[in-house]
Amino acid sequence: MTQFQPDAGAQRPVHKFGGSSLADAACFHRVAGIIHNLHQPDALIVVSAPGKTTNRLIELLSLFASGDSAAPEALEGLHDFQRNLIATTLAPDQAEPLLAALEDDIQTIARVLEQSRLGDFQRNLIQSFGEVWSSRLLARLLSCQGLAADSLDARRFLLVAGTPVQVDEAESRRRLGEILAEHPARIQVVTGFIAADAEGRTRLLGRNGSDFSATLLAALADSSHCTIWSDVPGVFSADPRRVKEARLLTRLSLPEAAELARLGSPVLHSRTLGPVAASRQQLMLRCSYHPDDGHTRISRQSRREAGGRIVTSVDDAVLLEMTIPARYQDRVDALTDWLTRRELAPLACKRRPERRLWQIAYTREQAEQAFALLKDHQPAGGFEGLQLREGFSLVALVGKEVTAQAEQCLQFYHALNEQPLEFIQPAKNGLSLVGVVRKMVLEPLLLRLHQSLFSRPKRVGLVLFGRGNIGQAWLRLYREQKPRLERELNLHLSLYGVFDSRGAMLSSQGLEVDQVLADFQPRSVVWPDWLEDLEEHGFDSLVALDLTASESLVQYYPALVQQHIHLIAANKQAGAAEQEYYLKLRQTLAEHRVQFLSNATVGAGLPVQTSVRQLQQSGEQIRTLSGIFSGTLSWLFQHYDGSQPFSELVLQAWQQGLTEPDPRQDLSGEDVKRKLVILAREAGFDLDPANVRVSNLVPESLAALDRERFFDRLAELDQPLAEALALARAREEGGVLRHVARFDAQRHEAGVGLEVLGPEHPFAHLRPGDNIFAIETQHYRQNPLVIQGPGAGREVTAAAVQADLWQLLAGL
Ligand code: ASP
Numbered sequence: 001m002t003q004f005q006p007d008a009g010a011q012r013p014v015h016k017f018g019g020s021s022l023a024d025a026a027c028f029h030r031v032a033g034i035i036h037n038l039h040q041p042d043a044l045i046v047v048s049a050p051g052k053t054t055n056r057l058i059e060l061l062s063l064f065a066s067g068d069s070a071a072p073e074a075l076e077g078l079h080d081f082q083r084n085l086i087a088t089t090l091a092p093d094q095a096e097p098l099l100a101a102l103e104d105d106i107q108t109i110a111r112v113l114e115q116s117r118l119g120d121f122q123r124n125l126i127q128s129f130g131e132v133w134s135s136r137l138l139a140r141l142l143s144c145q146g147l148a149a150d151s152l153d154a155r156r157f158l159l160v161a162g163t164p165v166q167v168d169e170a171e172s173r174r175r176l177g178e179i180l181a182e183h184p185a186r187i188q189v190v191t192g193f194i195a196a197d198a199e200g201r202t203r204l205l206g207r208n209g210s211d212f213s214a215t216l217l218a219a220l221a222d223s224s225h226c227t228i229w230s231d232v233p234g235v236f237s238a239d240p241r242r243v244k245e246a247r248l249l250t251r252l253s254l255p256e257a258a259e260l261a262r263l264g265s266p267v268l269h270s271r272t273l274g275p276v277a278a279s280r281q282q283l284m285l286r287c288s289y290h291p292d293d294g295h296t297r298i299s300r301q302s303r304r305e306a307g308g309r310i311v312t313s314v315d316d317a318v319l320l321e322m323t324i325p326a327r328y329q330d331r332v333d334a335l336t337d338w339l340t341r342r343e344l345a346p347l348a349c350k351r352r353p354e355r356r357l358w359q360i361a362y363t364r365e366q367a368e369q370a371f372a373l374l375k376d377h378q379p380a381g382g383f384e385g386l387q388l389r390e391g392f393s394l395v396a397l398v399g400k401e402v403t404a405q406a407e408q409c410l411q412f413y414h415a416l417n418e419q420p421l422e423f424i425q426p427a428k429n430g431l432s433l434v435g436v437v438r439k440m441v442l443e444p445l446l447l448r449l450h451q452s453l454f455s456r457p458k459r460v461g462l463v464l465f466g467r468g469n470i471g472q473a474w475l476r477l478y479r480e481q482k483p484r485l486e487r488e489l490n491l492h493l494s495l496y497g498v499f500d501s502r503g504a505m506l507s508s509q510g511l512e513v514d515q516v517l518a519d520f521q522p523r524s525v526v527w528p529d530w531l532e533d534l535e536e537h538g539f540d541s542l543v544a545l546d547l548t549a550s551e552s553l554v555q556y557y558p559a560l561v562q563q564h565i566h567l568i569a570a571n572k573q574a575g576a577a578e579q580e581y582y583l584k585l586r587q588t589l590a591e592h593r594v595q596f597l598s599n600a601t602v603g604a605g606l607p608v609q610t611s612v613r614q615l616q617q618s619g620e621q622i623r624t625l626s627g628i629f630s631g632t633l634s635w636l637f638q639h640y641d642g643s644q645p646f647s648e649l650v651l652q653a654w655q656q657g658l659t660e661p662d663p664r665q666d667l668s669g670e671d672v673k674r675k676l677v678i679l680a681r682e683a684g685f686d687l688d689p690a691n692v693r694v695s696n697l698v699p700e701s702l703a704a705l706d707r708e709r710f711f712d713r714l715a716e717l718d719q720p721l722a723e724a725l726a727l728a729r730a731r732e733e734g735g736v737l738r739h740v741a742r743f744d745a746q747r748h749e750a751g752v753g754l755e756v757l758g759p760e761h762p763f764a765h766l767r768p769g770d771n772i773f774a775i776e777t778q779h780y781r782q783n784p785l786v787i788q789g790p791g792a793g794r795e796v797t798a799a800a801v802q803a804d805l806w807q808l809l810a811g812l
Pocket residue numbers: 018019048049054055130192193206207208209210211
């Protein structure tokens with residue numbers, strides 16, 4: 001199902017699935033599938049209540065409290081929902097014990113609710129059932145599917161006290177350690193959101209508290225990784241539901257994440273990050289619906305580049321205002337700390353000394369709590385005249401040292417000044433700029449901010465490998481086409497590095513093409529250390545162009561891909577590599593969402609691969625691929641009519657530069673084989689080069705000689721070819737010999753070698769040197785799609801590379 005790769009070597013990894021990931025039977029099965037794919041037999045799975053169950057439990061409590069006659073009906077509705085969830089998730093015999101346990105729970109709930117006044121612990125108990133039901137059901141489903149899994153109630157180990165909740169870490173860790181030691185190599189499905197006090201009574205970790213449960217558990221279990229799976233893949237540059245161009249951020253630093261959480265982001269909560277900072281766990285956000293849609297990694301290291309990266313907002317904000325007498329002006333910091341300790345850190349604070357006014361902004365939910373708390377705290381807190389003003393919205397720009405980015409600050413002030421602005425406040429930690437405006441529809445402002453702040457041209461670096469014929473032709477083409485590319489695709493392109501067999505030149509300012517062509521002064525490079533040099537590139541994206549024929553360079557492709565470097569190759573070695581390497585490369589490309597284009601490897605500039613790919617993507621079944629794939633062999637056999645010996649033609653072709661320096665490389669058929677493999681793979685088939693039959697035109701007696709001796713004995717080529725030609729003519733009037741590559745998808749056969757063709761065959765009469773490709777599909781059957789034209793030469797090959805570059809950049 002999915003491609004995503006779990007973290008290799010993870011220890012006691014924690015995975016948390018939220019309510020929206022567990023909304024119905026299909027969701028439970030999807031989550032079970034993800035857990036299977038993890039191959040982590042000691043994973044700790046934290047779950048929230050299914051769908052909106054917690055909301056329903058809270059509603060139930062309030063209906064009973066107010067004596068509403070709809071209360072029993074609401075309980076029955078909840079009962080039905082859970083029963084149905086169990087029955088649709090599990091097979092009937094497996095559902096049995098869970099249904100029985102559910103009956104007991106519903107009776108318990110009914111019994112508790114009968115009491116006239118419920119205490120906090122009883123209310124907590126009722127709310128805890130959602131998580132209990134999730135963990136039980138998921139553990140059961142996993143067991144039924146053959147995984148060793150238990151359901152674990154967090155109240156068995158998570159010990160808390162106080163308000164706001166304080167975790168007794170030492171004792172919780174000890175208890176958890178005991179439980180885990182009893183069940184090594186079993187998956188534990190742990191209830192999120194709930195904990196217990198020293199008397200074993202239920203305590204809650206607050207709404208959306210399961211994320212906190214997850215990072216807390218990871219800290220207690222000393223886990224190496226913690227992944228929070230929800231219905232979004234991570235943190236975006238803005239809310240993607242409101243700003244279409246918003247981009248997923250693959251990496252966010254812990255301080256940036258904390259700032260975002262402080263500003264009320266629904267994706268991350270401040271409490272969740274506490275245990276992350278205090279342990280070694282690596283936190284990841286991911287989407288359970290589309291595991292391959294990317295992720296956000298919360299990293300401990302600060303990012304190299306400073307700047308705002310996220311526009312976030314709170315639609316409904318409230319201002320608390322108070323007067324602070326002049327002699328107490330220095331108390332506001334202490335007051336902020338005092339609130340923060342009570343989990344009521346303000347979103348933004350503004351001092352207006354001229355009016356002795358202090359303004360603090362909150363989300364609506366927090367404002368009432370903060371107001372009540374502050375009300376009791378005056379005048380001891382050194383302020384008076386506390387007021388609550390409603391009707392505000394908040395917009396913020398978050399990112400490392402954003403307050404020091406002149407350009408971004410200017411854009412932000414500009415955009416906000418046109419609104420009914422209350423104030424703008426740069427955060428002391430430099431991580432955010434917050435603007436409070438009169439309440440309004442925020443979309444136009446968010447869009448405008450996102451556009452002006454983030455749609456600067458992308459900076460793309462290019463790294464060229466190879467300064468041979470094709471490399472030089474491409475450099476000239478690039479020099480000519482660069483302005484057009486930059487303009488049409490809104491990019492800044494730089495030639496960041498050029499490598500040849502002697503060494504490399506690298507410059508983050510960008511190399512001049514003229515210098516690379518005429519005055520190349522490489523410094524020697526140590527392989528593979530240069531990979532590290534590349535890592536520090538500082539561009540938004542990097543593209544490597546392999547215009548060599550090097551086999552050793554191809555070994556570094558996976559490392560390049562892991563560094564998110566896109567690849568364009570005229571080199572056939574990777575596309576035609578043995579199956580194991582090739583599949584691994586494809587997998588790495590998919591995991592890292594890196595592009596690999598190689599249209600220059602087959603038919604040079606002819607749109608062969610693109611046509612094959614388009615046909616395949618349109619749902620066409622490709623049946624056969626065939627043709628004359630070598631310009632050299634095309635030339636030789638178009639001319640070979642018996643009037644002169646084959647060896648003479650080979651010599652002529654060699655003299656005209658139509659062959660490789662050693663013509664045996666063309667005659668062996670190996671190069672054609674590579675092209676056939678690349679094309680079949682492009683068409684979606686697994687073709688291992690080992691399974692291609694190749695008939696070599698070079699007799700064994702000539703294969704091992706050095707080049708001089710080979711040319712001396714060139715005439716030894718003639719006899720077998722003369723025989724083959726005679727045979728062709730005997731078989732059919734006007735019959736011709738052609739060097740044909742052929743892949744038959746249904747028989748899964750592939751071969752490269754001489755064929756006898758009738759005079760009417762489309763391959764029989766080409767311009768000498770032209771390539772021809774015939775693609776037979778279910779709809780192009782009687783009449784295959786044919787692409788024909790010059791399939792070699794430095795200019796057309798360089799053009800194919802340039803076309804790949806365009807396509808790749810357009811897709812960034
Ligand atoms: N089920 C709890 C809630 O809805 C905890 C959570 O979902 O994280 O708040």
